[in-house]
Amino acid sequence: MKSLFKLPARLDPAKILPADLLPAKSHKAKSSSGKSSGLPHGSSFTELRAVDNFYQTSLFFPMPAVLVSTLTDEGKTTCGPYSLLAPFYVAGKEYYAFMLECRNSSNTAQNLIKHKKCVINFLDDERKTFKEMVRLGWPGDTPAEKMKDFAFHLENGLRKAEDPKGTYPKVISEALQAVECTWVDTLDGAQDDGPLPEGADHYELEKYHDFNGITSPYGAHFVLRIDKILMKPRYRDAIVNGVRAQDFPPLPVDYGYRDSKNFWYHKHRRLLPELLPQRQTTVQSVRYAANRLQTDVQFTDAALEKLVKVPRIFIFLPTVLKGCVSWAEENNVKLIDVEQMDIINDRRSKEKNK
Ligand SMILES: Cc1cc2nc3c(=O)[nH]c(=O)nc-3n(C[C@H](O)[C@H](O)[C@H](O)COP(=O)(O)O)c2cc1C
Numbered sequence: 001m002k003s004l005f006k007l008p009a010r011l012d013p014a015k016i017l018p019a020d021l022l023p024a025k026s027h028k029a030k031s032s033s034g035k036s037s038g039l040p041h042g043s044s045f046t047e048l049r050a051v052d053n054f055y056q057t058s059l060f061f062p063m064p065a066v067l068v069s070t071l072t073d074e075g076k077t078t079c080g081p082y083s084l085l086a087p088f089y090v091a092g093k094e095y096y097a098f099m100l101e102c103r104n105s106s107n108t109a110q111n112l113i114k115h116k117k118c119v120i121n122f123l124d125d126e127r128k129t130f131k132e133m134v135r136l137g138w139p140g141d142t143p144a145e146k147m148k149d150f151a152f153h154l155e156n157g158l159r160k161a162e163d164p165k166g167t168y169p170k171v172i173s174e175a176l177q178a179v180e181c182t183w184v185d186t187l188d189g190a191q192d193d194g195p196l197p198e199g200a201d202h203y204e205l206e207k208y209h210d211f212n213g214i215t216s217p218y219g220a221h222f223v224l225r226i227d228k229i230l231m232k233p234r235y236r237d238a239i240v241n242g243v244r245a246q247d248f249p250p251l252p253v254d255y256g257y258r259d260s261k262n263f264w265y266h267k268h269r270r271l272l273p274e275l276l277p278q279r280q281t282t283v284q285s286v287r288y289a290a291n292r293l294q295t296d297v298q299f300t301d302a303a304l305e306k307l308v309k310v311p312r313i314f315i316f317l318p319t320v321l322k323g324c325v326s327w328a329e330e331n332n333v334k335l336i337d338v339e340q341m342d343i344i345n346d347r348r349s350k351e352k353n354k
Contacts, residue, residue: 055084056256065133065254065265068100069119069154069169070111077154077170078143080108081133083254085120088223096226098181099211104220105201107143112222113195113213116183117168119157120224121175125252125267129174134263158228176249177231181224188212240294242318245271281308281317289317297328303341323348 039045048058055061063083072078084101098120102109112118123129132151154170157180171178185191190213196203202217215221231239238247250268258264286304307320327344328336336344 056258060255063254063256064122065130065252067121067123067133067136067152067172067175068108069121069172070108071115071117071167071169072107072111072143073114075167076143076147078107078111078147079121079136079150079152079172080106080146081137082108083256095184097184098179098224098226100222100224102220102222103139103218104203104214104216105196105218106139107146109220109222110195112183113185113193113220115167116185117159118181118183118224119169119171120179120181121172122177122249122251123152123172123175125250125265130252130263130265137263157230171230175230176235176251177229179226180228180230182227184223184225185213187223190214245273283308286317286321290321293318293321293325295325295329296334297325298335299324300335300337302338303336306338306341306345 039047050058055063064085065081065083066085067079068082069077069079082100082102086099087096088099089095089097100108100120102112104110108118123133128151136146138146153173155173157168157171157178159168159180160166160170168180171180185193188209188211190209193209193213203214204217205214208217209215209221211221212223213220232249235247235249238244248268248271252265252267255264255266283301283304286307287299287301290299290304307317310320324336324341324344327347328334328340333340
């Protein structure tokens with residue numbers, strides 16, 4: 001099957017297209033008309049065939065657009081744009097992780113295989129920012145070629161601050177938030193995956209991994225452990241103190257390639273709040289809010305149960321929980337149980353009645 005992307009004649013698709021954008025392989029075709037594809041009579045849909053890169057060839061799929069910083073062999077930072085990035089381990093493991101899907105011959109993939117570390121930089125939605133992202137996305141350019149005219153500034157992150165002798169990719173100073181990560185190469189047995197031999201543009205292996213490391217001739221997946229999250233103070237404050245519509249950062253939403261000419265994205269729009277249907281507070285919902293506090297102070301279920309009984313607690317829960325944590329920190333308490341909650345409540349009612 002022919003590539004869906006028309007490319008300049010001088011370019012070899014395998015060299016310039018990311019793995020996720022390589023020409024569609026032939027799949028058993030079904031008709032694209034609703035009528036013959038078995039949709040019920042009167043259906044409001046037509047069917048679209050899923051082909052390679054289905055998320056953009058067969059769907060409109062909103063994605064983030066980030067610049068991933070990695071280390072070159074010389075210990076310099078280079079940046080490549082990526083959208084196929086999703087939270088992967090979000091709870092219940094010893095660490096949190098993202099999943100990044102990459103063309104395996106990209107600078108980013110090769111640097112991750114060799115040096116393991118990266119920073120995921122979230123930049124704003126200005127046109128000049130996105131233009132620079134698209135420029136950095138031109139496949140085949142070396143890090144030196146890309147970074148020579150880099151439009152942003154680089155600075156050290158927290159990893160470097162904590163380990164001054166170590167070498168870490170730098171963070172883009174203009175990022176609104178950035179996540180320092182390490183590739184978990186031990187998952188799926190990917191620790192032995194080596195770099196591409198000089199001049200090769202893909203891997204030819206007997207077996208490819210399922211979800212981590214080299215996963216196909218042109219593809220790679222990286223489970224990226226989250227080491228540090230860095231954020232500009234105003235957005236951190238919004239997360240910690242509770243967000244209002246105007247507090248969300250202006251992040252772009254990417255719709256990827258739609259043809260050989262353009263990448264498409266849209267700018268941030270004002271967010272709209274939608275009230276949660278569940279109004280009845282439960283211990284679980286209070287626990288959910290407690291777990292989101294940036295603190296080591298813990299609560300027992302019995303202590304949280306006391307908050308469930310406070311009328312309309314749902315509305316001011318974060319403030320109440322933060323008050324509890326402040327009290328605990330002032331009094332060197334690590335675990336808030338019923339006894340401590342009673343003390344806090346007493347103090348609160350005394351303050352109210354002053
Ligand atoms: C906004 C944007 C998002 C992209 N997302 C991806 C992606 O998720 N995966 C991928 O393999 N390539 C993606 N690409 C193409 C890569 O950026 C391209 O392969 C580039 O050469 C990678 O740069 P690097 O070699 O410096 O890592 C994207 C390009 C742009 C402009």
